[in-house]
Amino acid sequence: MIVEQLRITGQEEIAPRIYRMTLEGDSVQTMTEPGQFVHVKVSDGIDPLLRRPISICDVSQDKQELTIIYRAEGRGTRLLAAKKTDDTLDVLGPLGQGFPLDSLQKGSTALLVGGGVGIPPLYYLAKKLVKRGVNVRTILGFRQSEDIFLQKEFRELGDIIVTTEDGSKGVHGFVTDAMNQAEKPYDSFFTCGPVPMLRAVKAAAASDGFISLEERMGCGVGACLACVCEASDATSQEGKKYRKICSDGPVFRAGEVVI
Ligand code: FES
Structure with a gap:
C-alpha cells in the first residue's frame, strides 16, 4: 500500500454525473488485482476530512495509468469532478482483497x-x-x-x-x-x-x-471499524462475528457475510 500524488491525465463525464478519470504514477504498477480500491483525498485542506474509496476500473501497466469511474453526488465527489488534467490527487492504495x-x-x-x-x-x-x-x-x-x-x-x-x-x-x-x-x-x-x-x-x-x-469508509486500512459488516459464518476466521469491508473485503465469497 502506497500513498502517492498521482497526476490526472484526463477527466470526462461519460453519463449524467458519472465521471471517468485517468491518473498516472509509479504506484499504478502495484494495482494488479481487480476488485481492489484506492482511497482518494479529494481536497488539499482538512475539509472534507475523510478520503473517498473508489474502485479500480482499469489499469494500463504500459502507461502506468489508472482509470477510476465514480458518481459525483456528495460534496467530496463533486470536488473530485471539478479537478482538471495535470492537477494531482493524493491516492492511497491499492487497498482491500479483490476478486480471486x-x-x-x-x-x-x-x-x-x-x-x-x-x-x-x-x-x-x-x-x-x-x-x-x-x-x-x-x-x-x-x-x-x-x-x-x-x-x-x-x-x-x-x-x-x-x-x-x-x-x-x-x-x-x-x-x-x-x-x-x-x-x-x-x-x-x-x-x-x-x-x-x-x-x-x-x-x-x-x-x-x-x-x-x-461502503462508506474511514481509514480504509482496517484500523477504525467504520466499515464492519456481519459475518454469516462465525466459525471461520477464528470465530470473528464481523468482517471489515476495507481490509477483509470489499470482495467476499457469497454467503460469507450477511447482506
Ligand atoms: Fe477503517 Fe474499515 S474503514 S476499518
Missing part, C-alpha cells in the same frame, strides 16, 4: 453482474479473466438509457446484456430478469452494486460466486 482470479480455469465461464457505479471494478475483472482464457458474460443494470456506460468496452470482452428499469434500452427490468432469461450455464458469478441487487443476484444465481460490497 484462480477460482476459474481456462475454458470456464464467468457471469459478471453489475449495477450503477458497481460496474467499474467488473471491467478490470473481465479483462483479467479473458486474459486467463475464461469466457465472460456480463449483465449491466441501469435506471434508464441515458445512464448507460462501459457497454462498448464490455462488448469487446464477451456477451453482454443491458437492462434498464424503465425499459428505454435492452431488457426491461432488473439484472435478475436478464439472469432468469439467460439459460446458458456458468461456473461462477461475480457481482457489485447496491445491496438489494446483490441480495437478488445471490438468490437468483445458479452457482457459487463472489460479491463486492460498497
Whole structure:
C-alpha cells in the first residue's frame, strides 16, 4: 500500500454525473488485482476530512495509468469532478482483497453482474479473466438509457446484456430478469452494486460466486471499524462475528457475510 500524488491525465463525464478519470504514477504498477480500491483525498485542506474509496476500473501497466469511474453526488465527489488534467490527487492504495482470479480455469465461464457505479471494478475483472482464457458474460443494470456506460468496452470482452428499469434500452427490468432469461450455464458469478441487487443476484444465481460490497469508509486500512459488516459464518476466521469491508473485503465469497 502506497500513498502517492498521482497526476490526472484526463477527466470526462461519460453519463449524467458519472465521471471517468485517468491518473498516472509509479504506484499504478502495484494495482494488479481487480476488485481492489484506492482511497482518494479529494481536497488539499482538512475539509472534507475523510478520503473517498473508489474502485479500480482499469489499469494500463504500459502507461502506468489508472482509470477510476465514480458518481459525483456528495460534496467530496463533486470536488473530485471539478479537478482538471495535470492537477494531482493524493491516492492511497491499492487497498482491500479483490476478486480471486484462480477460482476459474481456462475454458470456464464467468457471469459478471453489475449495477450503477458497481460496474467499474467488473471491467478490470473481465479483462483479467479473458486474459486467463475464461469466457465472460456480463449483465449491466441501469435506471434508464441515458445512464448507460462501459457497454462498448464490455462488448469487446464477451456477451453482454443491458437492462434498464424503465425499459428505454435492452431488457426491461432488473439484472435478475436478464439472469432468469439467460439459460446458458456458468461456473461462477461475480457481482457489485447496491445491496438489494446483490441480495437478488445471490438468490437468483445458479452457482457459487463472489460479491463486492460498497461502503462508506474511514481509514480504509482496517484500523477504525467504520466499515464492519456481519459475518454469516462465525466459525471461520477464528470465530470473528464481523468482517471489515476495507481490509477483509470489499470482495467476499457469497454467503460469507450477511447482506
Ligand atoms: Fe477503517 Fe474499515 S474503514 S476499518
